[in-house]
């Protein structure tokens with residue numbers, strides 16, 4: 001008989017929230033004994049979630065941008081693409097149930113082709129085995145499963161699970177959407193999520209803080225979207241890196257809860273760890289409207305934990321320079337003066353007010369004719385958003401006109417879709433020509449089939465989405481995506497051109513008369529009749545999980561059960577070949593590219609065929625993704641060579657340049673080398689998350705003691721790394737280069753392993769240790 005992990009409630013119950021507030025109260029009080037300064041909200045939530053092992057005796061251990069802290073999140077959210085490998089890894093730990101409440105959301109795999117019903121049906125057929133796997137694993141391991149068509153992960157989390165003061169991680173970069181409801185919500189890689197699901201704490205670089213002080217009130221065409229588009233233009237796409245963006249000030253309360261979520265969602269576009277707002281009446285309204293009255297009552301009782309200490313705002317109001325005591329940077333926005341913005345193409349920080357778009361089009365020769373307009377996505381599909389968009393549609397309908405270009409609507413959830421269908425907003429949008437797509441990501445993540453476009457045809461689209469890098473929406477780099485608010489996208493669709501400004505330009509009514517659109521009315525943030533109840537979209541964990549089998553077909557090319565990586569055999573690495581020496585930037589996307597490989601995220605063997613396909617070969621100028629197979633001296637793709645070495649039982653080495661493995665924390669970039677036989681990566685320096693991922697998967701990660709030794713490694717060299725039985729923290733390691741001309745050179749390697757990380761290496765992986773702990777407790 002195996003041990004039974006205590007049952008974890010999937011729901012955000014009052015009991016769970018009350019425990020979190022108790023924890024926050026205790027830890028913040030302890031911290032205040034050592035540090036007497038006022039605290040911001042993100043500090044309170046971080047401190048309140050520090051692991052028991054954390055040192056509370058002073059705030060020296062919490063140096064922004066330097067200290068790493070261990071945290072215990074309250075929830076995990078998985079989407080259907082990244083969730084596959086996360087769950088497969090969780091299964092390796094051998095637990096019966098997840099250790100923290102977890103949900104799975106089927107939103108990324110539905111391709112937009114015709115419309116909601118046929119597209120969802122097609123996805124159910126094409127991805128059947130993936131959905132079966134996710135559902136059966138959810139039922140077995142105690143996770144909540146949201147079916148295809150139920151909605152987009154972040155919207156569903158906001159409607160059901162987010163709560164002020166909580167800490168959540170999610171395997172999707174727009175997880176910070178829940179910051180609109182006062183939750184510290186952070187996007188992570190699948191391995192991090194799997195470990196938290198298995199009961200481990202989670203490591204985070206203690207973030208810097210950027211304050212955004214809001215005053216005034218939005219008016220006219222300006223919307224919450226314009227707040228974040230403006231912030232993005234100020235901070236640029238990397239300005240938020242390793243920082244939490246904390247919004248505060250009297251203007252914060254003037255924005256609805258869902259409007260706040262739009263703003264925190266798009267903090268991902270400036271690289272922020274996450275963004276959040278303080279708890280207020282607007283959040284209370286949303287909690288009550290979404291059936292969470294008792295959580296609103298609890299939050300009301302603990303406002304002091306969920307808002308900044310009041311002295312901070314007071315001091316900043318008196319003198320902005322006081323902000324340096326609390327924030328690394330402060331931005332002030334008077335919402336009353338904010339204009340509607342439009343950003344793009346290809347980057348969200350290329351912003352200008354709509355009034356300047358015309359000039360920019362001429363200057364940059366952008367294509368003025370719009371090919372398709374799209375509203376919705378997890379970023380902008382709230383009741384308020386759809387109501388403002390419908391208001392503009394209603395003005396057009398009254399004048400007897402329709403959009404000049406196709407208009408696609410992606411509701412964020414089935415609850416929103418059913419509610420706006422009942423309350424008439426959907427009819428108004430359809431009346432001006434809208435087509436309704438599935439409640440899913442679709443064109444926001446490249447799941448958009450556009451057969452009408454010729455290969456390589458340049459075209460302009462306008463969306464209310466969040467991301468617009470080349471190829472993002474339809475896989476075509478020529479498509480130029482401009483992002484704006486839903487109401488402005490509707491106006492642009494009516495005008496048919498990017499240079500149309502509803503502020504100044506007129507439309508022609510069906511009777512030939514000219515008219516101007518007026519700014520949309522202030523819209524209700526929640527429906528007067530309440531949100532519509534929807535059914536048959538959710539599957540709860542099984543009452544009798546032992547009886548549930550997890551379905552993985554052994555012939556599948558979409559899913560593969562993971563086998564534990566083998567333990568280290570106790571021997572030194574002797575005369576190993578170099579698979580690749582990489583020159584310059586090598587992100588996790590170069591190591592494990594996305595695009596068509598998205599399909600194989602749950603199949604380690606298949607996806608390993610993309611290993612290093614984006615990496616630049618340091619030995620062969622301009623060669624990308626391939627190198628010399630030392631067994632036959634031919635130039636072949638890296639994954640092919642790795643498989644050849646593996647077949648012959650040969651381990652091999654990767655040599656990296658500076659900041660090797662930067663970019664997203666995609667665990668496939670560490671798993672695929674490990675799977676194909678990589679023994680070690682030696683780099684000039686590592687991006688820390690990737691370095692940790694390599695360590696966790698059992699690949700040794702070294703840096704050159706002397707970075708110039710990088711140039712000593714030649715294409716046909718063999719490499720030995722010795723003394724592995726005596727690996728110790730802070731102790732360098734000996735490496736011998738065997739050159740083909742018979743010379744031998746010795747170089748010294750460094751590492752950053754601590755004792756427990758060395759155990760990961762010896763055991764074969766970090767998950768193997770969890771697994772063996774679980775076995776010994778049987």
Ligand code: SF4
Nearest residue numbers: 174377378441444445
């Ligand atoms: S709608 Fe777009 S941004 Fe939101 S979760 Fe889906 S792909 Fe990501």
